[in-house]
Amino acid sequence: MPLFAVPRPDLAERELARALAAGPFSRALSLAIDRSGLGLARLRDRLAAAGVPVSTTTLSYWRTGRTRPERPDSLRAVALLEDVLGVPARALTELLARPGHPGTPDPVRWERLWGPRNGVLPALRSFEAAEETSLVVVNLHEELHVGADRSLTRLRVREVVRAVEEPVQAKVVALRGCAPGHPPRLVSTRYCRAVRTEVLPEPGFVLSELVPSRSLSVGETAILEYEFAYTDGVPDTSYDRRFRHPVAGHLLEVHFAPDSLPATCHGYRLDSPGGPERDVTAVALTPAAPAHLFTSGAGPGIRGLRWSWPS
Structure with missing residues (x-):
């Protein structure tokens, strides 16, 4: 031995x-x-x-x-x-x-997602957490409701977030209404609380800074739930979410009134506002279940659903 x-x-x-x-x-x-x-x-x-x-x-x-x-x-x-x-x-x-191991792009800038002259940008920049957030979304589930009058009524969101930096700060949520002068309202939160909310009446935006209900260490995850109510009563034909970072899973449900279904519905991706729709996918419509779009491994950009109403 x-x-x-x-x-x-x-x-x-x-x-x-x-x-x-x-x-x-x-x-x-x-x-x-x-x-x-x-x-x-x-x-x-x-x-x-x-x-x-x-x-x-x-x-x-x-x-x-x-x-x-x-x-x-x-x-x-x-x-x-x-x-x-x-x-x-x-x-x-x-x-x-080594070749063959390309890097992942850095988080995209808000200007790319909202447009360089969008009125929401100055308000976003006033939130420190909007630019360098310590929470990253891992999984996102959105539930949008559309009334019989074809207007958006409420949006319920459930997120799984991971802390990537200490001290854990907050994350900022921005939502646009369908008509100027009538921004949505944050009506409830669960497992988190809103520490600051800014309302931009004229462009119809609301921005809320959400903090988890418990402190997180780097690597830990938490659930955030929140709900917005729409206040404009204006018929609409689309909803989308803007992602600065890749997200492992994104589920978007749209619940239409059973007796007021659209004529068509499709999912899409945009690289920037006003750009061509990519990854266009037909979405089934039935009174028995919500229209939905699920994306696995969603990269930065804009993803949503668009529908058309019968004449």
């Missing part, structure tokens, strides 16, 4: 070694962080002490594959992480240089 027995690497070590050899970068980084036992806040502090500040949000995005380090400062941070996490020099850096 050998004088000194060399222990076999455990499963975690083998998985890390495999990820460092084959990639992708996000998996290798995530496994290295898990092995180190260091939280994202401690990694952030280590990097800041070395003169390369990186937020815990960015570190979370790197480890989940939401974004990849590409700028010179980010690559310096990765080189420092190799030392802090105890992986071989350039092991993570070389994974970034």
